[in-house]
Amino acid sequence: MPHTVRAVVARGKGQPVEVVSINVPDPGPGEALVKVQACGVCHTDLHYREGGINDDFPFLLGHEASGVVEAVGEGVTGVAPGDFVVLNWRAVCGECRACKRGDLQYCFNTHNATQKMTLAEGPDSGVELSPALGIGAFAEKTLVAAGQCTKVDPDARPAAVGLLGCGVMAGIGSAINTGAVSRGKSVAVIGCGGVGVAAIAGSALVGASPIIAVDIDPEKLKTAKKMGATHTIDSSQADAVGEIKRISGEYFDGADGADVVIDAVGRPETWKQAFYARDLAGTVVLVGVPTPDMKIPDLPLIDVFGRGGALKSSWYGDCLPNRDFPLLVDLYRQGRLDLDTFVTEEIGIGNIEAAFEHMHHGDVLRSVVVF
Structure with missing residues (x-):
């Protein structure tokens, strides 16, 4: 049964983003449903809105995120419902030539959820969304490949550690x-x-x-x-x-x-x-x-x-999420890595366009959407 949630969508090149209702499927084999707690506003999201990545509109924006796993599909063993995770866009395949030679951080075949999230209302109801970097986390819930979930210390501040999902890790x-x-x-x-x-x-x-x-x-x-x-x-x-x-x-x-x-x-x-x-x-x-x-x-x-x-x-700081994210979160919790400084402001889901403007003017390190 699909979950209908609020999310931020870019419908066309250069158009202001919109907060709309979308449908998120229950997880299938190898997938995880994540209740998003925080998501940073990254310049890559603006690139998507401006058509600088590709033209697969409409885009479901957001990718620097943390949240709690709500459900997992068949065959998933790495994470379980209730786990606090940072999302990543390098879910390694284990089968490509980079993985087989032991260089998992260079995986040439990273994967995303198989099922598609869709628009839930209006004349475009049912139109499939393209999630930014295979994540799409400017949403109350999102569907990802289970390998895109990296379990970290649940006592860490979601707005801070979610930024490891892209810019800070890079x-x-x-x-x-x-x-x-x-x-x-x-x-x-x-x-x-x-x-x-x-x-x-x-x-x-x-x-x-x-x-x-x-x-x-x-x-x-x-x-x-x-x-x-x-x-x-x-x-x-x-x-x-x-x-x-x-x-x-x-x-x-x-x-x-x-x-x-x-x-x-x-x-x-x-x-x-x-x-x-x-x-x-x-x-x-x-x-x-x-x-x-x-x-x-x-x-x-x-x-x-x-x-x-x-x-x-x-590319992505040549990181391996399941190796690097927990280590950096532990350093943050020990007071040795100040991730809080990167969070310039916490905003609501309706303030993405304003965050893009702040980004243009160089006023912020990161605006972070907190759900």
């Missing part, structure tokens, strides 16, 4: 998993929105130093400092590359840049800054998401060869 993972940041390494992070600040927090967590934050917004640089940055650079006032080289050289004699430079913006200009701000044999990590039309102009191939090192992209 940032922390870009530093620790992709960039292999560790004690004794220097780090620079370009762009101090939610993902960039998370990369700074992750770098601080593992003892990196110096940790250099770069942005053009003084308030974002203040937050970066709070979350572990040892130095800040306002790149509207100073040459970011030159300053990163100078600071790194003061810490490590002979250093010509940071060991790891993370581009959390995802533009050609910032990627080139990251490329030239790293030390010889250093690592560049791209975690900011570029648009399909962006290209890197005028990068001499001899510079790629001559500087050595590694040029990496970080």
Whole structure:
């Protein structure tokens, strides 16, 4: 019997989102029904609304979420009704070539719920919805593959730990998993929105130093400092590359840049800054998401060869949810990882458009819908 709940839907490209009634099926084999408690408003949701992901409208938005499992389908053993979970969009298959070689965090065939959620009212009643990142959590309840549910400490604050479902995990993972940041390494992070600040927090967590934050917004640089940055650079006032080289050289004699430079913006200009701000044999990590039309102009191939090192992209922070989420939630509960700072405001389900505006103006790390 379907569950009729309120949810946020984007019906067409650029159109304001709507709060509507949708039908959510009971879980079938391998699926779980989750009562959503909190869901962060991520820039990816705005990309969906603007048609920047694909044109499979209408979209059921929301994906950075936590909640309680209400029911599970046949064959589900990993979670049970009553479990508090963080939702993820990497439900590994166990069968693809990445999984079989032991690299589950690179699974090439992640899966979602088989059944579709649908609109429940008006002339479009019965129209199938496309859930954002296979989750669709701006809804009182959602249907996901059971593998998209990661059980964590039930005493954790839902609004905070739900953010591990996307942006915060992407940032922390870009530093620790992709960039292999560790004690004794220097780090620079370009762009101090939610993902960039998370990369700074992750770098601080593992003892990196110096940790250099770069942005053009003084308030974002203040937050970066709070979350572990040892130095800040306002790149509207100073040459970011030159300053990163100078600071790194003061810490490590002979250093010509940071060991790891993370581009959390995802533009050609910032990627080139990251490329030239790293030390010889250093690592560049791209975690900011570029648009399909962006290209890197005028990068001499001899510079790629001559500087050595590694040029990496970080997709979901190269995370494995069932390994990383419980660990990070435990660190949060111990007071060693400040996830609460990422929650700038708690809002209702009807305030998504306002949250998009706040995002445009750079006023928030995260707005979080609390049910």
